[in-house]
Amino acid sequence: MTPLLDVTDLLVRHGDRTVVDRVSFQVDEGETLALIGESGAGKSSTALAVLGLVGPEPGSSVRFAGQELTGLKGRRLRALRPRFQPVFQDPYGSLDPRAPIGRTITEPLRVHGRPAGAARAAELMELVGLDPAYADRLPHELSGGQCQRAGIARALALDPRLLVLDEPVSALDPSVRSGVVNLLTGLQKRLGLGYLFISHDLDLVHHVAHRVAVMAPGGRLVETAPTHELFASPRDPYTKQLLGWAPSRP
Amino acid sequence: MRNNKALRAGLARLAALTAVVATVGLLPWLSGKDPALSVLRARSAEQEPTAEALAAVRRDLGLEAGPFALLGDWAGGLLRGELGTSWVSGAEVLPSVRSGLGVSLTLMAASLVVALLVASAVCAPALVRGARGTLRGGGGAAGAMLAAVPEFLLATVLLIVLGVWAGALPVSGWQGPEHLLLPALAMGVPAGGLLGRLVDDALPAVFRERWTDVWRASGVSRLRVVAAALRRALPALVPQAGLVVVGLTGGAVAVETVFAVPGLGRTALGAAKSQDLPLLQGCVLALLLLALAAGGCAALVRRRLFGAALKGGALTLPAPQPGRVRARVPAALAAVLLLVIGTGLLRDPYTVDTALRLADPSAAHPLGTDALGRDVLARLGHGATTTVGVALAVCAVSFVLALAIGFLPNAGAGLADIANALPPVIAGVLVAALTGPSTFGASLAVALISWPPLAAHAAALVQEVRASSHVMALRAIGAGPAWILMRHVLPAVAGPVARHAVLRLPGVALALAALGFLGLGAQPPSPEWGLLLDESRLYVERAPVAALAPAVALALLAALAVTLAGLRPRTRRSAVSIAPTPGRLVEQPVEVAS
Numbered sequence: 001m002t003p004l005l006d007v008t009d010l011l012v013r014h015g016d017r018t019v020v021d022r023v024s025f026q027v028d029e030g031e032t033l034a035l036i037g038e039s040g041a042g043k044s045s046t047a048l049a050v051l052g053l054v055g056p057e058p059g060s061s062v063r064f065a066g067q068e069l070t071g072l073k074g075r076r077l078r079a080l081r082p083r084f085q086p087v088f089q090d091p092y093g094s095l096d097p098r099a100p101i102g103r104t105i106t107e108p109l110r111v112h113g114r115p116a117g118a119a120r121a122a123e124l125m126e127l128v129g130l131d132p133a134y135a136d137r138l139p140h141e142l143s144g145g146q147c148q149r150a151g152i153a154r155a156l157a158l159d160p161r162l163l164v165l166d167e168p169v170s171a172l173d174p175s176v177r178s179g180v181v182n183l184l185t186g187l188q189k190r191l192g193l194g195y196l197f198i199s200h201d202l203d204l205v206h207h208v209a210h211r212v213a214v215m216a217p218g219g220r221l222v223e224t225a226p227t228h229e230l231f232a233s234p235r236d237p238y239t240k241q242l243l244g245w246a247p248s249r250p
Numbered sequence: 251m252r253n254n255k256a257l258r259a260g261l262a263r264l265a266a267l268t269a270v271v272a273t274v275g276l277l278p279w280l281s282g283k284d285p286a287l288s289v290l291r292a293r294s295a296e297q298e299p300t301a302e303a304l305a306a307v308r309r310d311l312g313l314e315a316g317p318f319a320l321l322g323d324w325a326g327g328l329l330r331g332e333l334g335t336s337w338v339s340g341a342e343v344l345p346s347v348r349s350g351l352g353v354s355l356t357l358m359a360a361s362l363v364v365a366l367l368v369a370s371a372v373c374a375p376a377l378v379r380g381a382r383g384t385l386r387g388g389g390g391a392a393g394a395m396l397a398a399v400p401e402f403l404l405a406t407v408l409l410i411v412l413g414v415w416a417g418a419l420p421v422s423g424w425q426g427p428e429h430l431l432l433p434a435l436a437m438g439v440p441a442g443g444l445l446g447r448l449v450d451d452a453l454p455a456v457f458r459e460r461w462t463d464v465w466r467a468s469g470v471s472r473l474r475v476v477a478a479a480l481r482r483a484l485p486a487l488v489p490q491a492g493l494v495v496v497g498l499t500g501g502a503v504a505v506e507t508v509f510a511v512p513g514l515g516r517t518a519l520g521a522a523k524s525q526d527l528p529l530l531q532g533c534v535l536a537l538l539l540l541a542l543a544a545g546g547c548a549a550l551v552r553r554r555l556f557g558a559a560l561k562g563g564a565l566t567l568p569a570p571q572p573g574r575v576r577a578r579v580p581a582a583l584a585a586v587l588l589l590v591i592g593t594g595l596l597r598d599p600y601t602v603d604t605a606l607r608l609a610d611p612s613a614a615h616p617l618g619t620d621a622l623g624r625d626v627l628a629r630l631g632h633g634a635t636t637t638v639g640v641a642l643a644v645c646a647v648s649f650v651l652a653l654a655i656g657f658l659p660n661a662g663a664g665l666a667d668i669a670n671a672l673p674p675v676i677a678g679v680l681v682a683a684l685t686g687p688s689t690f691g692a693s694l695a696v697a698l699i700s701w702p703p704l705a706a707h708a709a710a711l712v713q714e715v716r717a718s719s720h721v722m723a724l725r726a727i728g729a730g731p732a733w734i735l736m737r738h739v740l741p742a743v744a745g746p747v748a749r750h751a752v753l754r755l756p757g758v759a760l761a762l763a764a765l766g767f768l769g770l771g772a773q774p775p776s777p778e779w780g781l782l783l784d785e786s787r788l789y790v791e792r793a794p795v796a797a798l799a800p801a802v803a804l805a806l807l808a809a810l811a812v813t814l815a816g817l818r819p820r821t822r823r824s825a826v827s828i829a830p831t832p833g834r835l836v837e838q839p840v841e842v843a844s
Contacts, residue, residue, distance in 0.1 A: 048722075051726050052726075053722060053725055053726060074730075075730075077728075078728035078729075078730065079728070081726060081727060081728035082727075082728060085726060085727070086722070086723060086726045088719040088722065088723060089719075090719055093718055093719045093720060094718075094719040094720050094722075094723050095720055096720050096738055096742075097720075097742075098741065098742065107724075107727065107729075108727040108728070111724075111727055111728055111729045111730075111733060112728060151723070154723070154727075158727070
């Protein structure tokens with residue numbers, strides 16, 4: 001079966017610095033692949049490259065359901081975008097501060113010329129556990145957790161198959177974090193979504209991911225394994241160090 | 251990368267400077283005027299202006315050869331050290347420019363001394379409190395107030411009070427050191443206020459740094475703490491001080507005119523008014539060279555003060571904290587102004603009553619009458635609508651320019667430098683030379699130089715919005731560039747920049763009044779505040795109220811400008827602070843919420 005997302009030899013440079021170094025991984029339907037590593041390792045750059053928001057170097061391949069995305073530009077890329085959507089870390093920053101959240105949630109539908117009435121907004125808000133009465137509120141009138149739910153609702157508006165979750169709960173208060181995590185796992189079960197889940201929170205990853213890819217500083221993937229296997233018996237020295245198995249170098 | 255950037259910025263600056271010099275060189279062609287007749291008159295009073303004689307003059311001037319030949323001739327002359335001959339007097343331009351430059355340099359040196367004294371006085375309280383460790387909050391308002399007083403207004407008031415009433419000092423001419431004092435005060439006090447305010451704003455942040463506490467705690471003398479704090483604060487301000495010197499060239503035009511000082515500024519103004527373009531070219535070129543020299547000196551001083559730490563931007567000054575002003579103050583000022591303007595608008599500003607010339611205030615004429623028996627209050631009210639109306643249009647134009655350039659920051663870099671360094675009066679002189687003195691010319695001149703702070707603000711906001719993750723999310727949704735620009739970036743930027751533009755309205759109005767005062771803007775009999783002041787100052791001994799009324803109105807406007815600029819709207823998520831921008835009258839730094 002063709003994987004939902006198939007990344008091969010992804011190479012991203014900022015100027016003459018390599019931030020993602022020939023990375024390969026797959027995500028299947030209904031599966032969560034977690035990408036873990038220290039901050040600055042290149043996890044977010046990987047996410048942006050998968051989303052087609054930064055251009056990878058020649059030789060990289062990002063296939064979505066068998067369709068090559070690298071090299072696509074403008075209208076042709078935009079036509080494919082509904083099928084893979086992001087959720088970003090900063091719940092407030094990822095919503096337009098001047099737009100009511102109802103409008104933000106249905107904006108993807110308007111962009112693609114699909115019907116975007118109040119009923120659809122209410123439906124999406126209920127899907128993520130937001131009271132539809134909040135549709136007229138501005139982001140700063142909502143809590144961080146509510147904003148993140150609005151961001152997830154916007155990502156779901158176009159019926160995507162894959163969500164790229166870049167540290168989706170790390171900016172939230174611990175008290176609301178589990179609510180959003182449970183929402184994400186519930187949505188995955190109901191809709192059969194694939195998740196590329198980027199995080200540095202090992203406990204969280206242990207809880208939500210089916211498989212884990214470990215990224216070392218410099219943007220290399222050192223190890224990819226099923227979650228229980230990786231946490232039970234890490235093979236790579238860097239993974240051991242990251243999980244606290246080996247003493248860190250003096 | 252950094253070197254590339256610096257190189258590109260340097261090239262942009264060089265290109266902009268070349269463009270200005272070329273514009274100056276092409277003035278005779280750009281103005282589209284036929285100077286043949288005036289040149290003919292200047293050369294010989296008897297000769298009949300026949301078609302052949304005029305054609306001969308045109309050939310002589312090389313005006314028919316086209317712009318490039320003209321520019322080539324002018325540049326060639328420059329290289330040989332020739333500036334051509336005056337169209338009006340037929341005399342060599344170079345000697346008049348040289349003597350004017352000498353006078354202006356003397357005057358500027360004297361006003362720099364005044365400026366340093368005023369600046370020391372302005373920041374002395376902050377230094378004393380800083381040394382005691384009791385300095386809190388932002389800088390005081392004194393410096394900002396002094397900096398907002400336009401030179402032409404201060405010069406007129408000094409002339410009236412010290413020169414005419416007290417009779418203590420000579421008020422016109424250039425015969426001895428006593429003639430230097432009043433002009434130097436008029437130019438030096440606003441410049442000193444500006445310098446003092448820059449230091450005053452920087453000091454609280456310096457004194458908040460830990461080392462000052464450590465020094466005080468370990469018993470270092472207050473004097474040494476003060477000296478060290480100054481040494482910490484001053485180098486970063488040196489470039490701005492260079493621009494203050496540049497600003498003096500603008501002040502020189504107004505002040506030299508008021509006190510009849512035969513300097514470069516007055517010569518330039520006279521040349522612009524009489525369309526004597528070769529003389530104007532010479533004067534503007536000298537002023538530009540002066541500005542460049544001031545900038546170069548500032549760079550040298552800065553390098554000397556900073557030394558090796560300058561490389562790699564290792565030393566930065568903590569962000570200045572301008573003093574806060576309550577909204578009540580500008581509101582009260584605006585209310586007083588509106589009251590005067592409102593009552594004045596109900597009266598007739600044009601009716602001439604020669605029986606009632608220069609009358610004292612009475613019930614019929616609350617502020618008296620002017621030299622033609624016209625009601626001063628009415629002229630003040632109607633003048634405000636002229637000035638403010640034009641200022642609004644200028645603000646709107648600079649708003650649009652700023653938005654356009656804010657989206658293309660690289661394109662505007664060199665232009666912004668030039669516009670920043672060009673005092674409004676000099677811009678007014680140049681535009682007036684091209685279009686003739688008119689309200690349109692004055693507003694064009696002010697619009698041309700008032701957009702850079704707005705554009706810098708717009709560019710900062712555009713950058714911030716474009717980098718935000720909600721714009722990233724929009725791209726991921728599949729929104730095209732036009733959708734993102736029109737529905738998200740532009741609305742986010744337009745609001746704050748529009749507020750910023752409105753806050754600059756009084757400053758723009760003052761710049762327009764300065765041009766009106768110099769005869770470069772609105773023309774008689776239209777009632778315009780600067781023009782009112784200019785007309786009434788001649789009769790100040792007989793009708794002091796008529797002269798003081800526009801002076802007070804302008805002072806209120808200046809106070810409004812500075813207090814509005816001190817207002818800081820509540821910030822929502824992050825604030826973009828706009829670095830203090832140089833240039834007289836419209837230089838108040840404004841912090842605006844994003």
